Amino acid sequence: MENSPALEKTSINVVQRKLGSTKKTRRYQTAVVYVILILFSLAFIIPFLWLVSGSLKSSSELFTNPGIPKVFHWQNYTQAFSEFPFFLYLKNTLFITSMNIIGSVISCTLIAYGFSRIEWKGRDAVFVLVLVTMLLPFQVTMIPLFMLFQKLGWIGTFLPLTVTPFFGNPFFIFLLRQFFISIPKELSEAAKLDGASEFRIYWNVILPLSKPVIMTVIIFAFLASWGDFIGPLVFLNDNSLYTLSLGIQQIMSVNDPRWPLLLAVGVSMTLPVLIIFFVLQKYFIQGIALSGIKE
Structure with a gap:
C-alpha cells in the first residue's frame, strides 16, 4: 500500500508519454499530408502562374524568358480591353x-x-x-x-x-x-x-x-x-x-x-x-x- 502513490505516478507518466508520442505521430502524419497536397497543387498552380507571368511580358520576352518578367507590361491589359x-x-x-x-x-x-x-x-x-x-x-x-x-x-x-x-x-x-x-x-x-x-x-x-x-x-x-x-x-x-x-x-x-x-x-x-x-x-x-x- 505504501508504494501505491509511486505506482500511480509511474502509470501517469507512461500514459503521458504514450499520449505525447501519439501527438507527435499525428503531427508527422499531418505534415506529410500537407507536403503531398502542396506538391500536387503545384501541378495546377504553375500553369496559372505562367499565364499571369506571360500576360505581363513583351512579345519577344514571352518565348525567351520562362520566369518572372524583367519589366512588367501592365499596358497589355489596357490594350487587350481596347483592341479586343x-x-x-x-x-x-x-x-x-x-x-x-x-x-x-x-x-x-x-x-x-x-x-x-x-x-x-x-x-x-x-x-x-x-x-x-x-x-x-x-x-x-x-x-x-x-x-x-x-x-x-x-x-x-x-x-x-x-x-x-x-x-x-x-x-x-x-x-x-x-x-x-x-x-x-x-x-x-x-x-x-x-x-x-x-x-x-x-x-x-x-x-x-x-x-x-x-x-x-x-x-x-x-x-x-x-x-x-x-x-x-x-x-x-x-x-x-x-x-x-x-x-x-x-x-x-x-x-x-x-x-x-x-x-x-x-x-x-x-x-x-x-x-x-x-x-x-x-x-x-x-x-x-x-x-x-x-x-
Whole structure:
C-alpha cells in the first residue's frame, strides 16, 4: 500500500508519454499530408502562374524568358480591353451563363423533386432513362439539334444556348435527386397534414434545405457555360454575339496573334472562375458530400 502513490505516478507518466508520442505521430502524419497536397497543387498552380507571368511580358520576352518578367507590361491589359471587344463578348458570355444557371436551377430542381418525393408509376424506369442520356456526348446530338434549331429559325441567336437549360440536365437532376432523398420524408408529411401542396412543399421545405446542392449546381452550370466553345461555335454566326471563348479563338486564328494580349484576356477569363469557386467552395463540398448518402 505504501508504494501505491509511486505506482500511480509511474502509470501517469507512461500514459503521458504514450499520449505525447501519439501527438507527435499525428503531427508527422499531418505534415506529410500537407507536403503531398502542396506538391500536387503545384501541378495546377504553375500553369496559372505562367499565364499571369506571360500576360505581363513583351512579345519577344514571352518565348525567351520562362520566369518572372524583367519589366512588367501592365499596358497589355489596357490594350487587350481596347483592341479586343472584351466587354461585348463578356456581356454575351454573362447573359448566356446567367440564363444557363437560372434554367438549370429551375428545371432540374423541379424534375429532381418529382423523381425523389412523388410516387408515380414508372418513375424509376424513367429516371434510369434520364441517366442513360448522360452517356451521350454533345457531339452525338449536335447535328440533330442544329437541324432542329435551323427549322425553328434559332441559328444565329442566343436561343439554342439559353432555352435548352430550361429542359433539364441529367447530371444536375441526378445530383439533386440524391440530395432530396436524404431529406427526411417526415417533413413533407407534416407539411401535407398542414394542407400544403406539392409545389409549396418543394418551395418552402425542400429548397431551403438544399442550399449546398443548389450552389453546387450553380458552380457546375457556370463552369460549363463560361468556358463553352463548341456550343457558340455551332449555333452563333454573328460576330456581335460571340462569347469570350469563341472570340479568343477567332483572334488566335489570325496569322500573327499578339500572345501577351491573348494571355491577358485568358487571365481575365480565369479569375471569375477562381473567385466563384473559393467563395462557394463550402457549399460545393457539402453538396457533393451529401448527395450520395442515401439511396
